[in-house]
Amino acid sequence: MTHKYKTSEAKTCLADQHITFVGDSRIRQLFYAFVKILNPLVKEEGNKHANIPFEDKTAALKVDFQWYPEVNSSMKQYFQSLRESLTSKPHMILAGAATWSIKMNNGSAESLAQYKVNMTQVAPVLEQLTDVSDVYWILQDPVHEQLLRESRKMITNERIDAYNQVAVGVLNGTSRNSKSKIKMFSVSKLISEETIMESLDGLHLPESSRDISAMVLMNAYCNKIIRPIDGSCCQPIPPLTIIQKLAACFFTLSIVGYASLTLIQRNKHRKNNKLCTDLESGEEKKPATATPVASCPEILLVSFCKLGLIMAYFYFCDRANLFMKENKFYTHSSFFIPLIYILVLGVFYIENTRETKFLNREQTDEWKGWMQLVILIYHISGASSFLPVYMHIRVLVAAYLFQTGYGHFSYFWLKGDFGIYRISQVIFRLNFLVIVLCIVMDRPYQFYYFVPLVTFWFMVIYGSLAIWPQIIQKKANGNYLWHCGLLLKFAFLLLCICFLLYSQGSFEKIFSLWPISKLFELHGNVYEWWFRWKLDRYAVFHGMLLAFIYLALQKHQLLSEGRGEALFSNKVSNVLLFFSVVSFLTYSIWASSCKNKTECNDMHPSVSVVQILAFVLIRNIPGYARSVYSTFFAWFGKISLELFICQYHIWLAADTKGILVLIPGNPMLNIIISTFIFVCVAHEISHITNDLAQIVIPKDNSALVKRLLCIAGFFFGLLLLSALQH
Structure with a gap:
């Protein structure tokens, strides 16, 4: 269950927080959808291939978008600068890129191999950032191939799947001794599989899909803070109270007591059966007794x-x-x-x-x-x-x-x-x-x-x-x-x-x-x-x-x-x-x-x-x-x-x-x-x-x-x- 966050709730959760989106134009769309939860009046600035800041001074929160359309040395240097920064580091980092690499290299096999090399270099830096930030890698959404213009025809769903597999494989293997702390954000990918046919250009998601993905992100980060009743995802189990622990002990003892009572009664029944002899032995068999009525303690225990x-x-x-x-x-x-x-x-x-x-x-x-x-x-x-x-x-x-x-x-x-x-x-x-x-x-x-x-x-x-x-x-x-x-x-x-x-x-x-x-x-x-x-x-x-x-x-x-x-x-x-x-x-x-x-x-x-x-x-x-x-x-x-x-x-x-x-x-x-x-x-x-x-x-x-x-x-x-x- 996802909670639909109102602007006031979102600002309360993200007060004094810094969130960074890193990637290409599709990540920029997600950035805008996320920011619109905080301020519905924000307008997108078209195909702006540049960094975009957003700040709300009343809540002292910052959300920015960093234009890095390819996984390369520039993206690695940016993440290193975040890691080495002496000022406050972002509380949440959301990154993802691949379609530019496919487009610029015409979908070649060499491009996929280079993407793997670049991801291998970026992954350790991201893993280090997980010590101070929530880091999400956003898997690439599918495209509607029939709607793509000629210059984008090489961006096929088969190639996108291959790039996603590389990213998942590399990032999951960054931590040798334990599970990687980098979270894979696949929600947007799953949503777009159902809605990409509504896309205007075959590449970018329709607005409704972006809004859902942004709301899921908000739930992923804020549910553990706000704990909304109607947002069950991403919430930790509430700790047991003293009263709940005592109740658990009481019911456990009742179950153990009932099991013990049943076992004792069965043993008695078996012994009684052994005492009864057959009519052929010459002794008169005792008539079967009626089922005994349960006593009050037995009824309580059951x-x-x-x-x-x-x-x-x-x-x-x-x-x-x-x-x-x-x-x-x-x-x-x-x-x-x-x-x-x-x-x-x-x-x-x-x-x-x-x-x-x-x-x-x-x-x-x-x-x-x-x-x-x-x-x-x-x-x-x-x-x-x-x-x-x-x-x-x-x-x-x-x-x-x-x-x-x-x-x-x-x-x-x-x-x-x-x-x-x-x-x-x-x-x-x-x-x-x-x-x-x-x-x-x-x-x-x-x-x-x-x-x-x-x-x-x-x-x-x-x-x-x-x-x-x-x-x-x-x-x-x-x-x-x-x-x-x-x-x-x-x-x-x-x-x-x-x-x-x-x-x-x-x-x-x-x-x-x-x-x-x-x-x-x-x-x-x-x-x-x-x-x-x-x-x-x-x-x-x-x-x-x-x-x-x-x-x-x-x-x-x-x-x-x-x-x-x-x-x-x-x-x-x-x-x-x-x-x-x-x-x-x-x-x-x-x-x-x-x-x-x-x-x-x-x-x-x-x-x-x-x-x-x-x-x-x-x-x-x-x-x-x-x-x-x-x-x-x-x-x-x-x-x-x-x-x-x-x-x-x-x-x-x-x-x-x-x-x-x-x-x-x-x-x-x-x-x-x-x-x-x-x-x-x-x-x-x-x-x-x-x-x-x-x-x-x-x-x-x-x-x-x-x-x-x-x-x-x-x-x-x-x-x-x-x-x-x-």
Whole structure:
């Protein structure tokens, strides 16, 4: 992955630096493309066969071009002068030449032999310069032979390849005892093999190719300094933190422990088999015993062993330089064709639901599933650059939060269970994977923004209903004063949301308080949290309100939820369906006509509920629609949270900025293999989380309190280690 450097970034990286380009007219073109990153207003001075300086006094940087079109004694003397210079030497040297030698000597064999002799003389000087400079030898680009004018016809691709082979052979052999420090720059050559037919004269590269080569050079030099998230090339592996090392030790011990336990159990099984005699021996054979149920320590050991192997895969995919990453390039086909595929698959797996209630569990799993698949396609295709798609995906994220409000309100209203066990179970299931990834991948909690968002809103729902007076269905049954009290709670919640919205300063002060600031800060401030919270601030409230209205209507038997029955009377159902379809289409038309992302984001919190409610009504009012669901989508819906989080590191790469490449050179096969592994890992992590939740969060309150205190101590230890690390 290459980062596209802005002028300000490039100047920051190259401040107080000196860079020298040495060579012929094609090197001069590369020089200009490089300089234009620093100053887009620079103009080329035509076929100037002379040295060209460039200086930016604000950044105190110098970039110059030295005209040496042939590898000869003059070029050698120039490099010697750089080596012997008492003033500061260039920080980066880029050199290359050959086409003039081919042209001036009519491509003769003697010229190639002399080129080898000259390269042999220049190479040791260049090798000595590598002690103080980054030295690149730029391999010669191919030509488009049909476009060359008569005076250049002798510059053939066959001869260019021969000169490149000589240069590589000589320069790689300059250091006898170790590998040469001179770097071969072959990127430009590879690019021009695909683009040279666009050249105007057959010799010089088109501007777009030069710009790419210059940007690669900038990445090669600056990525290790700037460390951009979306520029994975040329970056060293980040050093392991203390916390990462401790995590590695813990998982290694878990794997060793599990292997030892398995070996011990096998040995016991073999001994038991030897004790059992055959019936022919005259002794009665003991009946086979049932498979023993695994104990809690065994389940913990197995779970952490599996998790350790999975986390090692996460680390190697997105932190070590083991696998390549590639940039995303959005096209309409890369987004919409996979969308059609999953839609067809979803339709093929339609089955009847076990229950036909409004927003029943199977339907909400289906809803989560297809939304998650659409979001995954959106991320891997880079569709965020296409504003209409971006606005529709924003609705899907709001719909997740809408479901959070609807589901948790319904549970608390019907069950009245505000115990510590319930809240601990939910928070553990939501946050377990993210906490482990924060430790293993060395990322802040807020980096996985959706989980903090869902966790925060769950706590808001819990706090709203749990504080005195606790209003639940059993208490409010037939008593309208209790209903009024609940509506007052709704009004107060809405008032708090509006207060935080219109007082960004207060919002930032509240969430910047230690220690909760550690949960909400990203890059040292809470702005990202403010932005994410603000985008979908009403979605949970709308979900809670719909749940209350639905449960009230259901209580008063104003709904028909039988199989095949419309939710309301025919007249009401038809009117609601008509307005829902119109609203759904109206929102889509508005979102598709959006021109400015900022303005549309400002409108989104208020209008996204239109699209969500329209979908809910269209999906639930007709009895036949409410009675069926797609098992394909529902299966993905059950692991939607794991899919959303895992994609960050083992499907996408470079913290979602790129795409993981397990199989280079075959994009389709790469996507198939990486997707298969990604889905399997998400499914396995879902099982691990469920197993651990049963053990870590016991139903006994006294035991649970002790474990929560241990967990609090664990996090306090992490904070101390993190502080020591920094």
